[in-house]
Amino acid sequence: MSSVALQRSYSAAPQAPVLFRADGLHKSFGGVRAVRDVSFSIVAGAVFAIIGPNGAGKSTLINLMSGIYQPDAGMLIFDDRPLVGLPAHRRVRLGLARTFQKIRLFKHLSVLDNVIAGLHVHHRIPAWEYVVHGPAFRRDHARSREEAFELLRFVGLDQRASIMASSLAYGEQRMLELARALATKPRLLMVDEPAAGLNAAEVEKLLDRIRLVRKRGITVVIVEHNMDLVMNVADRVLVMDYGQFLFEGAPAEVQANPAVIAAYLGA
Numbered sequence: 212m213s214s215v216a217l218q219r220s221y222s223a224a225p226q227a228p229v230l231f232r233a234d235g236l237h238k239s240f241g242g243v244r245a246v247r248d249v250s251f252s253i254v255a256g257a258v259f260a261i262i263g264p265n266g267a268g269k270s271t272l273i274n275l276m277s278g279i280y281q282p283d284a285g286m287l288i289f290d291d292r293p294l295v296g297l298p299a300h301r302r303v304r305l306g307l308a309r310t311f312q313k314i315r316l317f318k319h320l321s322v323l324d325n326v327i328a329g330l331h332v333h334h335r336i337p338a339w340e341y342v343v344h345g346p347a348f349r350r351d352h353a354r355s356r357e358e359a360f361e362l363l364r365f366v367g368l369d370q371r372a373s374i375m376a377s378s379l380a381y382g383e384q385r386m387l388e389l390a391r392a393l394a395t396k397p398r399l400l401m402v403d404e405p406a407a408g409l410n411a412a413e414v415e416k417l418l419d420r421i422r423l424v425r426k427r428g429i430t431v432v433i434v435e436h437n438m439d440l441v442m443n444v445a446d447r448v449l450v451m452d453y454g455q456f457l458f459e460g461a462p463a464e465v466q467a468n469p470a471v472i473a474a475y476l477g478a
């Protein structure tokens with residue numbers, strides 16, 4: 212499906228419910244006010260981009276959403292549920308997944324096991340079965356491998372399943388991080404500069420995967436410097452500058468907004 216068609220199907224469903232809401236978020240590090248009074252809503256099924264110059268507070272915003280940091284003030288609501296105070300691992304179980312600007316993988320584990328680790332977030336088998344490898348463990352193990360391979364096929368890494376994650380090329384590591392995040396079965400997937408360091412062909416593939424993820428009904432938040440990518444894939448764009456909300460709108464509105472051009476596009 213072309214991006215134009217995706218755009219159309221998105222605007223054809225304006226009644227889609229809000230899946231995620233931030234209200235009056237603040238976060239400071241010492242004297243640095245990284246996020247200042249930022250509010251926004253993300254509609255279910257959207258690709259929501261966050262852009263802004265270096266140091267604008269984009270990663271801090273993702274860190275607040277995912278629970279890596281707690282805000283100094285403000286509210287975070289996911290599917291009508293308040294998130295503030297909940298640690299990151301609890302939020303993963305609720306359906307929030309993310310990748311990191313600086314790749315974080317289990318480097319000493321195989322590619323396959325990195326994805327299996329993501330799958331295990333939701334698995335509940337009795338602890339003793341892990342020790343003696345009982346029947347529930349074996350069933351769980353076989354199912355996990357199958358699911359993990361499917362995700363590796365999705366990101367094009369199934370042929371690399373048995374090698375160590377650290378042996379992957381940089382672009383492949385980014386795709387593995389994506390597969391691992393998807394393994395947690397998110398309803399909201401946050402990706403922080405997924406295209407950083409990728410070549411043109413890899414960016415194209417990433418774009419395609421993000422569109423497919425969205426087609427599967429997963430809401431996507433993408434922090435990105437690559438403006439072409441953002442304009443191609445996003446339904447809504449939030450622009451930040453110096454920790455503050457600068458503008459939010461459709462990609463075309465963002466490109467035409469004088470304040471945005473001054474702060475970012477013109478820079």
Ligand SMILES: Nc1ncnc2c1ncn2[C@@H]1O[C@H](COP(=O)(O)OP(=O)(O)OP(=O)(O)O)[C@@H](O)[C@H]1O
Binds near residue numbers: 243263267312
């Ligand atoms: N853990 C931290 N400790 C201290 N300062 C921090 C921390 N995290 C972020 N900051 C500061 O907060 C501000 C916003 O940083 P943030 O990483 O959110 O920006 P960004 O928009 O993601 O930038 P970039 O485009 O370079 O990734 C910066 O001034 C940064 O130095």
Ligand SMILES: [Mg+2]
Binds near residue numbers: 270
């Ligand atoms: Mg960042």
